[in-house]
Amino acid sequence: MEKLVLGGREFGSRLVVGTGKYKDFATMQQALLASGAELVTVAVRRLDLQARGEASLLHWIPKHMALLPNTAGCYTADDAVRTCRLARELQLGGENPLVKLEVLSDPKTLLPDAEETLKAARQLVSEGFLVLPYTNDDPVTARKLEEAGCVAVMPLGAPIGSGLGLRNPYALQMILEQAKVPVIVDAGVGTASDCAICMELGVAGLLVNTAISGAADPVAMAQAMKLATEAGRLAFRAGRIPRKLYGSASSPLSGVIGAA
Amino acid sequence: MRATVNGEKLELPEGLTVAALLLHLGVRAERVAVERNGAVVRKARHAEEPVASGDVLEIVTFVGGG
Numbered sequence: 001m002e003k004l005v006l007g008g009r010e011f012g013s014r015l016v017v018g019t020g021k022y023k024d025f026a027t028m029q030q031a032l033l034a035s036g037a038e039l040v041t042v043a044v045r046r047l048d049l050q051a052r053g054e055a056s057l058l059h060w061i062p063k064h065m066a067l068l069p070n071t072a073g074c075y076t077a078d079d080a081v082r083t084c085r086l087a088r089e090l091q092l093g094g095e096n097p098l099v100k101l102e103v104l105s106d107p108k109t110l111l112p113d114a115e116e117t118l119k120a121a122r123q124l125v126s127e128g129f130l131v132l133p134y135t136n137d138d139p140v141t142a143r144k145l146e147e148a149g150c151v152a153v154m155p156l157g158a159p160i161g162s163g164l165g166l167r168n169p170y171a172l173q174m175i176l177e178q179a180k181v182p183v184i185v186d187a188g189v190g191t192a193s194d195c196a197i198c199m200e201l202g203v204a205g206l207l208v209n210t211a212i213s214g215a216a217d218p219v220a221m222a223q224a225m226k227l228a229t230e231a232g233r234l235a236f237r238a239g240r241i242p243r244k245l246y247g248s249a250s251s252p253l254s255g256v257i258g259a260a
Numbered sequence: 261m262r263a264t265v266n267g268e269k270l271e272l273p274e275g276l277t278v279a280a281l282l283l284h285l286g287v288r289a290e291r292v293a294v295e296r297n298g299a300v301v302r303k304a305r306h307a308e309e310p311v312a313s314g315d316v317l318e319i320v321t322f323v324g325g326g
Contacts, residue, residue, distance in 0.1 A: 018326025028324065043325025046266040046318060047292055049285055056291065057322050072325050085300045086320050089293035160326070209326025 001233060004205050006182060007098065007130035007151035009066070011038040014199070015229045016068065016184065018209025022218065025060040031212055032062060035222035041068045041100055041207065044083050044090065067091065068132070070100040075113070077103060077120035084124055099124065100154070100186075100207075102134040110160040114141045118148060125149035134186050137171040143178060152181050154207060157198060158188030161210040165194040169201060176202050192221070192228035199232025200240065261313035272311065279306040281317070292319050 003010040017037040022028035032040060040061055061067070069087030071080040084099045103120055105113040112135050124131045130151045135141050137155040145153050155175055158164035165188060166172065176183055182204030189195060189211045198206055206229055215221035261274055265285070272284065278301050282289050294301045295318040301309045311317070 019324040020326045022324060041326055042322040044293075044320050045323045047287060047321045049266060049268070049287070049319070057324055067322070069322070070325050082295065082298065086293040086295055086318070087322075089300045089302065090320070090322055207326070 001230060004182065006039075006132065009098065009130075011066070012036075013038050013226070013229075014205040014233060015195070015226055016041065016205055016207040017212060017222070018207070019057060019061065020209050021213040025057070027218055028213070029060045029062065031218040031222040032065065034219045034226065035208075035212065036226040038065055039068050039098075040065050041070050041209065043070055043072050044087050066098070067096060068098050068100050071102050071120075072104075074103050075105070075116070077116040077123065079103075080116070080120040081123050081127075084129055085127075088129075097128055097130045098132065099129050100132050100134060101150075112136050112156070114138065117141075118144055121145055121148045121150055132184065137168050137175065139171065139174040139178060142175045142183075146179060146181050150181065152184055152204070153179060154184045154186035156187040157185045157194065160187040161214075162188055163190030163211055163214075164188055165190050166197055166201075169197070172198070172201060172203070189225075192224040195225050195228040196232035196235070199229055200235045202236050205229075261311075263311060263313065263315040263317060265317045266319055276311040277307055278309040278311060278317075281311050282306070282319070285319075287319060292321050294319055 004014045013036045015035055015037050016039045017035045018041045019028055071083040074080040074083055080101060080103045101120055103113050103116040105111050117133055121131050121133050125148055132152045132154055133145050133150050134154045142153045157166040184205040184207055185198045185203050186207040189208045195206055212218050212222045261272055262269055263272055278294055297316055
């Protein structure tokens, strides 16, 4: 499959996966491998100063996978920018400038705050970050984020962790038509068919966490989503037939036995 | 002196640097990033950056997330 290119960096998989909410690190590691992902999201949090000898997340993320630090939990542009700066510092001089920008509006809907997201995006771009912003499925905001210099736009399919799938394919199609950067559906995927539906519309990639980590068998779901993402991409490139209201025979109409 | 570390007010020895603070707290520097009063302190500067009374420090690490 052709590579996913984000800010000049190439990834062999179009599925980006999260590392949150797994029951243990061993299951997470198996699911990451089964997903085929080459880019995985991580969060930045205060170190628990009371904990001793705590397990390190990074130890369990396979080395060939690149990190995509997020700003999850931030409600202001300022907090998101500070989190990205800390994430860059955390990567031991690895100079990885990719960040998933997420500035939320409220804890119930977890919907993005477009105004704060844009403000943070402009600042982060000016500091050399390659910004992948989580955004509403609003074509206007998506265009503004692209104009701000983001290397991709990541509209939601549905609220984070909701598993509702793609709620507004028409808005996504408008974003896809205008975007010159990759469009990644971030949030809302519930099961493998949701991956295929998004990919068939022509999105460049998907970002999935809860639908894998929360599945009864996360490793099997990771593999299912890998296959669905690949199948959806292939179908998009193959070009689907137009939808028609009435039937259209696939066998010849002439030469049927018993005809007059 | 008193400083706020990860939201907690702590009583700390006088004259600490960021490196000495991490040692005092039993934190391995390679696994964390430190912010002092809103600005990141690069690892290369941990040994010289002072910690002053009233400082607000954040010590963070990567955790699982989506």
